[in-house]
Amino acid sequence: MNNEVRVKKPRFKFTVAEKSWMMYDWANSVYATNIMAAIFPIYFVAIAGETGDRYWAIGSSIAALVVALLAPLLGAVADFRGMKKAFLVAFIMIGTVFTFTMALTDNWEFMLVGYIVSYIGFTGANLFYDSFLTDVTTKERMDKVSSYGFALGYIGGSTIAFVISLAIMFILGFDNPLGVKIAVLITVVWWAGFSIPIIFKVKQVHYVVRKTGKLAWIGQSIRNVIRTAQSLFKHKGVLVFILAYFFYIDGVNTVIHMATAYGKSLRLDSMGMIMALLVTQIVAVPFTIIFGSVAKKFGSLRMILCAVCVYAGICAVGFYMGYSIESVHVWYPNYEEVLQLSQTLFFLMAILVGTVQGGIQALSRSYFGKLIPPERSNEYYGFFDIFGKFAAVMGPALYAFVASLTGRSSSGIAGVALLFVIAFAILVIGNKTIKKAELSGGITL
Numbered sequence: 001m002n003n004e005v006r007v008k009k010p011r012f013k014f015t016v017a018e019k020s021w022m023m024y025d026w027a028n029s030v031y032a033t034n035i036m037a038a039i040f041p042i043y044f045v046a047i048a049g050e051t052g053d054r055y056w057a058i059g060s061s062i063a064a065l066v067v068a069l070l071a072p073l074l075g076a077v078a079d080f081r082g083m084k085k086a087f088l089v090a091f092i093m094i095g096t097v098f099t100f101t102m103a104l105t106d107n108w109e110f111m112l113v114g115y116i117v118s119y120i121g122f123t124g125a126n127l128f129y130d131s132f133l134t135d136v137t138t139k140e141r142m143d144k145v146s147s148y149g150f151a152l153g154y155i156g157g158s159t160i161a162f163v164i165s166l167a168i169m170f171i172l173g174f175d176n177p178l179g180v181k182i183a184v185l186i187t188v189v190w191w192a193g194f195s196i197p198i199i200f201k202v203k204q205v206h207y208v209v210r211k212t213g214k215l216a217w218i219g220q221s222i223r224n225v226i227r228t229a230q231s232l233f234k235h236k237g238v239l240v241f242i243l244a245y246f247f248y249i250d251g252v253n254t255v256i257h258m259a260t261a262y263g264k265s266l267r268l269d270s271m272g273m274i275m276a277l278l279v280t281q282i283v284a285v286p287f288t289i290i291f292g293s294v295a296k297k298f299g300s301l302r303m304i305l306c307a308v309c310v311y312a313g314i315c316a317v318g319f320y321m322g323y324s325i326e327s328v329h330v331w332y333p334n335y336e337e338v339l340q341l342s343q344t345l346f347f348l349m350a351i352l353v354g355t356v357q358g359g360i361q362a363l364s365r366s367y368f369g370k371l372i373p374p375e376r377s378n379e380y381y382g383f384f385d386i387f388g389k390f391a392a393v394m395g396p397a398l399y400a401f402v403a404s405l406t407g408r409s410s411s412g413i414a415g416v417a418l419l420f421v422i423a424f425a426i427l428v429i430g431n432k433t434i435k436k437a438e439l440s441g442g443i444t445l
Contacts, residue, residue: 053261
């Protein structure tokens with residue numbers, strides 16, 4: 001008789017803080033879908049005219065630039081005790097209020113202003129949300145918690161709220177502006193309502209002690225920003241990773257922002273594009289979780305590198321799709337065939353994006369979290385964010401510039417592909433340096 005006692009491995013259970021943190025992905029992902037990617041860009045381009053995709057790109061760049069300039073100092077201040085939560089709530093309010101204003105006007109200029117300010121609120125809140133990752137979990141659990149957060153986002157805001165919005169638009173008619181306005185209001189209610197768990201259940205565990213005395217904390221914040229910048233440049237592995245992140249996240253954000261605006265400029269069917277993006281969200285749920293699990297076996301960097309390659313392929317398909325349509329005129333006999341092929345290619349691209357979009361973002365933020373000191377996470381994520389946001393400035397601006405210069409929107413997509421090629425080269429050349437930084441424990445104070 002075998003009396004050997006088998007010890008069961010403990011199951012991975014999420015804590016209340018981890019679940020509350022992950023719920024914010026559920027909350028804010030509806031903005032990413034309804035406002036940034038699918039419904040509102042199509043409506044905006046239809047109202048603004050044939051150059052609407054370029055105005056949308058410029059608006060995205062302006063908003064990203066504002067957050068990029070503010071991120072380091074805001075991050076340094078937020079690392080003081082109690083400040084991180086205050087900034088998170090403030091930016092959620094800015095985002096939701098100005099999203100609401102977008103439903104109150106039919107003027108495309110006012111819509112663009114509302115979008116710019118609401119996008120500042122959305123991206124600003126994400127900075128503080130990301131930095132809370134070091135407060136709610138440990139380094140060993142970061143990849144899984146981050147991946148499940150993105151997966152929840154795809155299930156909730158990016159699928160359930162998206163489907164509800166589409167159902168209302170279907171009932172009212174897709175050409176009815178009221179349907180778009182209701183979709184905007186759903187975004188506001190969903191985002192604000194499901195932000196409650198992170199506001200009340202997540203606490204800032206790691207923080208910097210603030211100096212006493214009038215305005216002393218301002219000087220302390222500025223000195224901390226300078227010290228953080230110096231430490232980033234001192235640790236080559238961390239710097240190389242952020243540099244690669246700058247280029248590939250630029251491409252990722254540009255694809256998210258410009259997909260439907262690009263398709264609309266090519267006269268693709270709006271309903272077809274929206275349904276394709278719905279498929280993106282559905283595919284992204286399991287693949288985001290898979291990315292987090294596979295990363296434990298093969299490493300986060302390898303999975304990020306795989307995702308970069310897939311995105312480069314997506315851009316190549318996107319260029320071919322656009323070039324095919326732009327090369328024929330509406331009165332050509334085979335125009336409808338080309339348009340149908342392009343619609344199919346857009347659907348294929350949507351599936352491919354779903355396999356990597358959540359994974360590359362989740363692993364990027366968790367991998368960076370492993371490289372930084374937790375008590376100054378907000379400050380370091382501020383610099384992480386500034387690289388991401390300056391990249392978000394460059395990508396849409398590059399798209400708009402090249403498209404305007406050549407008169408072809410497909411040329412703008414070709415420029416985006418170059419960003420992934422550069423990121424791939426940096427990750428391959430700097431792989432050993434980055435891994436060395438990870439194995440040594442990253443940045444220590």
